[in-house]
Amino acid sequence: MFNILKQVQDYAKESVQAAKYIGQGLSVTFDHMRRRPVTVQYPYEKLIPSERYRGRIHFEFDKCISCEVCVRVCPINLPVVDWKFDKAAKKKKLNHYSIDFGVCIFCGNCVEYCPTNCLSMTEEYELSAYDRHELNYDNVALGRLPYKVTQDPMVAPMRELGYLPKGVIDPHDLPSGSQRAGKRPEEIIEEMEKASSDQ
Amino acid sequence: MTLAEGVQIVSFGILAVMVLGSALGVVLLTNIVYSAFLLGGVFISIAGLYVLLNAEFVAAAQVLIYVGAVNVLILFAIMLVNKREDFSSIPRRWIRQGATGIVCFGLFALLGTMILITPWSLAPTSSAVIENSIVEIGKHFFSDFLLPFELASVLLLMAMVGAIILARRDIIPEVAIAKEREIVSTSLTLPERPREIASIGSSPTKEQ
Amino acid sequence: MNSGIDLQGSLIDTLKDFGLPPGVAKAIWLPLPMLLMIIGATVGVLVVVWLERKISAAAQQRIGPEFTGPLGVLQPVADGMKLVFKEDVVPARSDRWLFTLGPIVVVIPVFLSYLIVPFGQNLVITDLNVGIFLWIALSSIAPIGLLMSGYASNNKYSLLGGLRAAAQSISYEIPLAFSVLAIAMMSNSLSTIDIVEQQSGYGILGWNLWRQPVGFIIFWIAALAECERLPFDLPEAEEELVAGYQTEYAGMKFGLFYLGSYVNLVLSALIFAILYLGGWEFPIPLERLAGWLGVSETTPWLQIVTASLGIVMTLLKAYFLVFIAILLRWTVPRVRIDQLLNLGWKFLLPVSLANLLITAALKLAFPVAFGG
Numbered sequence: 001m002f003n004i005l006k007q008v009q010d011y012a013k014e015s016v017q018a019a020k021y022i023g024q025g026l027s028v029t030f031d032h033m034r035r036r037p038v039t040v041q042y043p044y045e046k047l048i049p050s051e052r053y054r055g056r057i058h059f060e061f062d063k064c065i066s067c068e069v070c071v072r073v074c075p076i077n078l079p080v081v082d083w084k085f086d087k088a089a090k091k092k093k094l095n096h097y098s099i100d101f102g103v104c105i106f107c108g109n110c111v112e113y114c115p116t117n118c119l120s121m122t123e124e125y126e127l128s129a130y131d132r133h134e135l136n137y138d139n140v141a142l143g144r145l146p147y148k149v150t151q152d153p154m155v156a157p158m159r160e161l162g163y164l165p166k167g168v169i170d171p172h173d174l175p176s177g178s179q180r181a182g183k184r185p186e187e188i189i190e191e192m193e194k195a196s197s198d199q
Numbered sequence: 200m201t202l203a204e205g206v207q208i209v210s211f212g213i214l215a216v217m218v219l220g221s222a223l224g225v226v227l228l229t230n231i232v233y234s235a236f237l238l239g240g241v242f243i244s245i246a247g248l249y250v251l252l253n254a255e256f257v258a259a260a261q262v263l264i265y266v267g268a269v270n271v272l273i274l275f276a277i278m279l280v281n282k283r284e285d286f287s288s289i290p291r292r293w294i295r296q297g298a299t300g301i302v303c304f305g306l307f308a309l310l311g312t313m314i315l316i317t318p319w320s321l322a323p324t325s326s327a328v329i330e331n332s333i334v335e336i337g338k339h340f341f342s343d344f345l346l347p348f349e350l351a352s353v354l355l356l357m358a359m360v361g362a363i364i365l366a367r368r369d370i371i372p373e374v375a376i377a378k379e380r381e382i383v384s385t386s387l388t389l390p391e392r393p394r395e396i397a398s399i400g401s402s403p404t405k406e407q
Numbered sequence: 408m409n410s411g412i413d414l415q416g417s418l419i420d421t422l423k424d425f426g427l428p429p430g431v432a433k434a435i436w437l438p439l440p441m442l443l444m445i446i447g448a449t450v451g452v453l454v455v456v457w458l459e460r461k462i463s464a465a466a467q468q469r470i471g472p473e474f475t476g477p478l479g480v481l482q483p484v485a486d487g488m489k490l491v492f493k494e495d496v497v498p499a500r501s502d503r504w505l506f507t508l509g510p511i512v513v514v515i516p517v518f519l520s521y522l523i524v525p526f527g528q529n530l531v532i533t534d535l536n537v538g539i540f541l542w543i544a545l546s547s548i549a550p551i552g553l554l555m556s557g558y559a560s561n562n563k564y565s566l567l568g569g570l571r572a573a574a575q576s577i578s579y580e581i582p583l584a585f586s587v588l589a590i591a592m593m594s595n596s597l598s599t600i601d602i603v604e605q606q607s608g609y610g611i612l613g614w615n616l617w618r619q620p621v622g623f624i625i626f627w628i629a630a631l632a633e634c635e636r637l638p639f640d641l642p643e644a645e646e647e648l649v650a651g652y653q654t655e656y657a658g659m660k661f662g663l664f665y666l667g668s669y670v671n672l673v674l675s676a677l678i679f680a681i682l683y684l685g686g687w688e689f690p691i692p693l694e695r696l697a698g699w700l701g702v703s704e705t706t707p708w709l710q711i712v713t714a715s716l717g718i719v720m721t722l723l724k725a726y727f728l729v730f731i732a733i734l735l736r737w738t739v740p741r742v743r744i745d746q747l748l749n750l751g752w753k754f755l756l757p758v759s760l761a762n763l764l765i766t767a768a769l770k771l772a773f774p775v776a777f778g779g
Contacts (some may be wrong), residue, residue: 015754025738033465040468235506257539259544267547267580271573274554278570300670331536333597338605360476 020087036170045156046149047171050163054106056124057099059142063118066092069109070119078104099142101127102135122146211251216245235277239270256333414529432585432631444521452669453740456483458726459669459733461600467738490662498655502559509556510656510663517670518543524677525599527687527717538598539591542678545583546633546671550576552644553652556664560655568651571744572642575632578751579639583629586622586760589766590615603686605778611690615683618777621762627728627754632751633666637736641744680724688718708723710713 039048049055066083082096111119124146129135149157158171159180167183168174183191219242229232242265249258289295340348415436422432457472458482465493472479497503516673521540525531535541538642550573556570557732594605603740606613632639644650680686693713702709730755770777 022739026734029738031467032468033462035468037470038468038472041473043546043598202433203693236555244547247729251679255535259537262489263540263544263547266551267544268577271547271550271554271577274551276552277572278558278566332537374439 011152018098038170040158040171045158046152047160048149048157048163050126050160051052053121053123054108054123056101056121056122056127056137056146057104057106057111057142058098058099058122058146059139060118060120061094061097061139061143063116064094064097067115067118068093069113069115073113074105075105075109076103079110097139097142098136102132121170123148160161207251210247214247214251216243218248227323231277232274235270235273238273241265242266242270254332415432416739417523426636427701445518446533447664448518448521448670448673451673452666453483454726455488455673455729456745458479460734462730463737466734471554482655490698491659495658495659495660496655497779498561499559501588501655505555505559506655508674509552509559509652510556510660510667512552513549514552514663514667514670515550517667517674519546520674523599524674525603525686527714528600530578530687530714530718534598534600536596536598536649538596538600539587539602539678539682540597541589541676543580548578549667549671556656557652560652564648564650564652565652567656568642568654569650571648572635572652575635575641575747575751577640579629579755581632582625582751582755582759586619586626586629586762587682589619589622589759589763592763592766593618593779599681599686603688606685607688608692608693610692611685611689613692614688619683619762619766621758622766626679626682626757626764628755630679631732631735632747632777634675635673635714636732638739638742639747640741641747644741652720658705672732673725676725676728676732677721679728684724686724687721689716689720748759 017036027052032147062083066081068081070079071077071081078099080096081094083094084091084134085091086093106121108121126147127135147156159174160171161169163180166180168178221237221244224237225234225241228237242261245260246258249255249261280309340399418436418439419429419432422435423429427435460482461471461479472482475481475485487631497506520680521539523535523541525534553572553576553638557565557567560566594602596605602615606615617639631637635642641651643653644649648654653661656664680703693716697703699707766777
């Protein structure tokens with residue numbers, strides 16, 4: 001008899017507890033209603049890529065010495081270097097250079113190892129095309145100057161989470177002079193120079 | 200003829216055609232699923248006839264119980280038992296068919312004479328014309344129809360208890376477990392209730 | 408009991424004054440409320456779809472539809488247009504007739520149930536004396552349509568979804584009916600008008616919410632399950648069944664399911680408001696206020712004010728409940744099918760039965776408070 005009563009009591013207690021937890025969950029959801037949207041309205045607002053962002057690769061035709069280091073360090077030997085030995089000048093003459101961004105994994109090894117720094121990473125990431133062959137960039141396409149978010153008048157540039165001031169998580173409506181948390185590289189260098197000159 | 204009478208006659212005609220058509224469909228169609236859905240159509244049309252007879256409560260109850268519960272259960276049964284079986288020819292089938300025909304004709308004759316005997320026309324001031332049928336039904340249930348009402352509820356209660364007992368078979372029979380272990384003795388299988396091996400697709404009939 | 412505004416009588420009288428015979432006048436009146444109700448229900452659905460998208464977005468810290476119309480209010484219209492112009496695909500080896508009939512069988516009873524939703528003393532299409540029982544009966548037709556479309560789709564997920572929908576709908580119909588029965592017992596009538604009338608007079612204190620707290624919760628849970636809203640949206644659980652019985656549907660047939668589910672949600676919210684939140688009643692008893700201020704009940708402007716306030720109150724209550732439903736959608740995770748049936752049969756059914764018995768006992772013990 002008492003056993004059944006206890007069972008009923010436990011069951012009721014559990015039900016009440018479940019109701020309480022649902023209520024707590026509801027209050028959390030309700031609290032979210034007054035928070036600002038964290039989403040970036042993409043074509044009208046864009047995030048500023050970070051300093052070490054690995055986007056589309058930029059190539060300077062005139063600097064290239066056709067050494068093919070980029071091909072050798074590439075995990076899949078992707079860059080195509082088309083050169084011919086110019087007997088008169090006793091030098092390699094570069095005819096064409098291309099990278100297929102449909103295959104590239106943007107690891108940045110080619111940029112790292114290029115002896116003449118003719119390859120560099122840009123912050124461009126909008127590479128969509130209607131045909132995958134359009135992603136095979138030749139030296140003209142690779143040599144185009146990259147698009148910059150901050151220079152586009154149609155776009156409101158948004159800072160990423162790591163570049164926001166301390167305690168701020170929303171990139172919208174930042175006051176103009178606000179800086180990111182911590183010291184900036186220039187300041188660190190300045191301090192280091194100061195310290196070394198003091199010694 | 201006023202508007203109300205016209206509407207009544209037209210809707211009676213439509214409902215009668217619907218009842219007869221879908222009832223014939225239930226009997227004559229070979230696909231059992233169609234028959235079940237058409238049965239729902241029959242029930243709904245009969246509910247419409249009840250509405251025409253000012254028996255709103257009975258109509259709603261008809262829809263709730265026959266369409267919402269009975270017909271759905273029939274459909275459930277059909278859809279869960281997905282077994283295609285060919286009819287095997289039964290010897291002397293004509294006896295059954297004849298018996299069915301006689302019973303059906305008898306029933307039809309009984310109902311026909313009932314319809315012919317009963318005086319249908321009621322004066323609008325007659326006491327049999329009821330304004331609020333729910334109250335009247337309630338009064339009848341607890342006065343002159345008390346015994347059938349209670350008997351029906353006891354019957355339903357019995358059916359419910361039976362269903363619960365059938366549904367909760369917690370005990371796994373020992374024999375079955377032993378048999379199961381003989382068949383599959385891997386450590387990954389849990390002891391299960393014995394179940395029939397479902398025949399997939401149309402299995403060749405053994406009788407023939 | 409004041410008669411309030413009699414739209415039907417006045418319109419027919421006006422038409423008679425133009426020289427039309429009474430039968431024709433009546434025939435002109437007849438389709439008007441029906442059309443109004445269908446249009447009203449559809450517009451209500453558009454509003455609910457917009458609300459659902461906006462509130463869901465807010466709960467997830469997004470913006471939601473923004474560019475179609477101000478604040479994206481035209482988004483549901485755009486969705487609807489898209490569905491209308493989409494190709495009507497019928498899957499191969501499916502049952503064409505049942506496939507087409509399924510969505511229709513699901514939608515029509517839901518629209519029919521609007522017959523009994525009152526927005527004021529006389530603002531109801533028909534004041535049937537089976538009232539709320541009609542709603543319960545009609546909502547039991549829907550599982551047949553779901554089974555039909557699930558069976559006809561020639562798809563195992565559809566069939567499973569249809570079977571689940573039917574099982575769920577049957578199991579939650581019973582607690583729903585029991586909690587409605589407790590209300591009907593207190594108000595001595597099944598008519599929706601009488602149920603609201605019985606709650607009137609004391610403002611917010613007279614609402615059934617206080618007399619039926621258990622029934623209130625049971626009804627809400629069962630109504631959510633009947634509408635297949637999120638904690639109970641098993642028939643269309645994406646992770647398990649693709650989209651359940653609507654997997655194979657496209658174009659306007661899918662649109663009918665979509666429409667039907669949202670109309671059903673609004674309808675449940677309206678019925679809930681009528682049963683437990685006093686229908687068109689204002690939280691402060693307006694008639695008494697008018698009496699204290701010395702304004703007669705039959706003053707025309709007062710009647711117009713109370714009638715429009717009644718419509719606004721009913722809609723406000725219903726949309727508040729819709730809001731709660733949307734909030735619940737993003738709070739409570741989906742239950743499993745066995746949990747669903749356990750909750751229905753082992754918890755809600757006995758509790759609602761006990762609630763019914765207690766209501767009967769209280770009605771006998773305190774006939775003043777519980778409608779003797």
